[in-house]
Amino acid sequence: MTELLSAPMNPAMAILVAGLIIAALPWHYARKAVMLISPFVALFFWLKMSAFGDYAPLTLDTLGMSLTTFRFDGLSRIWGLIFIIAAFLNALFALHDRDRLQDTMSVLYGGAAMAAVFAGDLITLFIFWEMTAFTSVFLIWRTGTAAARNAGLRYLVMHIGSGVLLLAGAVLLHAQTGSWAFDHIGLEAGLAGWLIFIGFGIKAAFPLLHSWLQDAYPKATITGAVVLSAFTTKMAIYALARGYAGTEILIYIGAIMALFPVFFAVIENDLRRVLSFSINNQLGFMVVGIGIGTSLGINGAAAHAFADVLFKGLLFMSMGAVLYRTGTTKASELGGLFRSMPITAFFCLIGAGSISAFPLMSAFVTKALILAAVADEGHWIIWLILVFASAGVLEHAGIKIPYFSFFAHDSGRRVKEAPWNMLLAMGIAAFLSVFIGVNHRWLYALLPYANDYEPYTLGHIVGQMQLLLAAIFAFALLMRIGWYPSEKRMTILDVDWFWRKPGKALAQWTYAIIARLWAHSKRGLLHTLSRLSSMMSEAFSPEGSFSRVIPTGALAGSAVALLTLALLGVYMAS
């Protein structure tokens, strides 16, 4: 028994098994109990890991490969922990939800993401990589609207495609190196390296591959969006940190990712879509850290991913609570909600402060690690871009989200405060966001590399306060003189426009042309066939030469059969 307890166990297994149990449980409360307890089992497994190493080897003799399903090291440790915390917060937030399918899928999705993080080889990674795609899509589909169905389909296509690229790259890589191990890959691995890079890049929402994020997340269910915000993209960041640390192109990709969403977030009316842009922007910071690739850079990416799961989850939760109570997250329809949802508003402000990097809150520490890593390598333009993007973060996540929903002009909506379970989940996320900001040494101890960066120097605090105060002053000024673009109900186009409008038109045009060509060729064929049949009917007709001895009905039947056969033959041949 003691041996069993001390044996290393994969925390992801606790969540995955819980997912299967939940799928089979018909009782609402039993399902919720399993959802809430399983993260604690996973946490127990995580806590009792005393040494780094590869565990749970799985040898598939028939395929001639050995898999490492559980690798516990500096990188997977911190990602494993934050996914366990996210699984618990998601379960708590979704406590009121009576939806068996969604419960099952959200738990399996979290478990799959965790299993992918603990995967020591590319095949295990691929399996769970794909599993995150087809479990999470239900969190979008369960909204039930046509828009959600279509967005979910587009989401699924891109994510399955990401997995296919990963598998193709893995097979190529295996041919080159003879190993399935998931270690540093790098672009120097040639085509295999590029395939996996793009596969990871889709899930990390690289520029031009990002549209699924802003398309699908805002259309997910209330709890679905919270769950989605935690796992997929952060799993991709983990994969990049593992396989592509120090890949220079990531610095530039990350800088673009951090930069462009801030412009779109200003004009976007749907606040959950603003948060989706915000995910994209925060991923940019992490990708830059990975591109820098020094121990400080990787530490920064890991720390920021950890903090982001908490504060982005918190912001999505607060907007979820608003959506739950008011039925909308459109900025143009909201305002003044702090009168009826003051506690939600308070937690939302903590999330907003954390993402904007106010001192004593999480991003003040974690983003500073990335900026310091960039500065250490002398990339001053990238550094300026990231500081610029930080002002943009304050604009859309720090001010826009709380201001237009809870303050601004009073929309007159008087609703109930969020349910207690949502408030508790938000409260814990808010507490942890501040806890990390204050006790950064606690987070440092979890990072992959030793870290001695000191964020609380007088200079850093003064500099950051200058940035934030001047940006808030700019907001107040622009509002006062009426230069701030007012919230308007509209659709903001993104790159998915290319396949949703001209792409779709091209597909429709192609289909129409093919249909017409087919109709034309069929007409020609029918013409020939009808001439043939008229010749035949002349011969076989009641007056015809052949009919004298053979019954008409049987002949007509055989003629039709012959015709059908001929048609089928032509169809098959074409």
Place this chain on the structure above:
Amino acid sequence: MSAAKTPSKSSAKSSARKTPAKKAPPRKPAHDEDIHPVARPFLWLVSDKVRKGFIYLVGIAMVLSIGADFLIHRHGHFDFETTPGFFAFFGFAAFAFVVLMGWPLRRLTGRSEDYYPESTEDD
């Protein structure tokens, strides 16, 4: 209700900022039965005084933070970073640029809400 609101907003773009503030005078909501008890002690936050004074409050805090640059020496990785008031200047310029770019960007990429046919089923 959205239909009633939207036209009034678009017709009075410049005064849109002021109209709603007048519609909800600060004292009236205090008697509003539906206001959450936790929110009641904080209603002064949205009073006209605070709304109008906010910009001065932030402005003064900003000036103080710039002033601190002359008292302490900020260490920076780059030379330009240590210029007094660098972060304030950069933060203001970046924020204003991001917001003002919203106007042309919205002209370029903004479409009606039912631009994609499937989206009409929403809400």
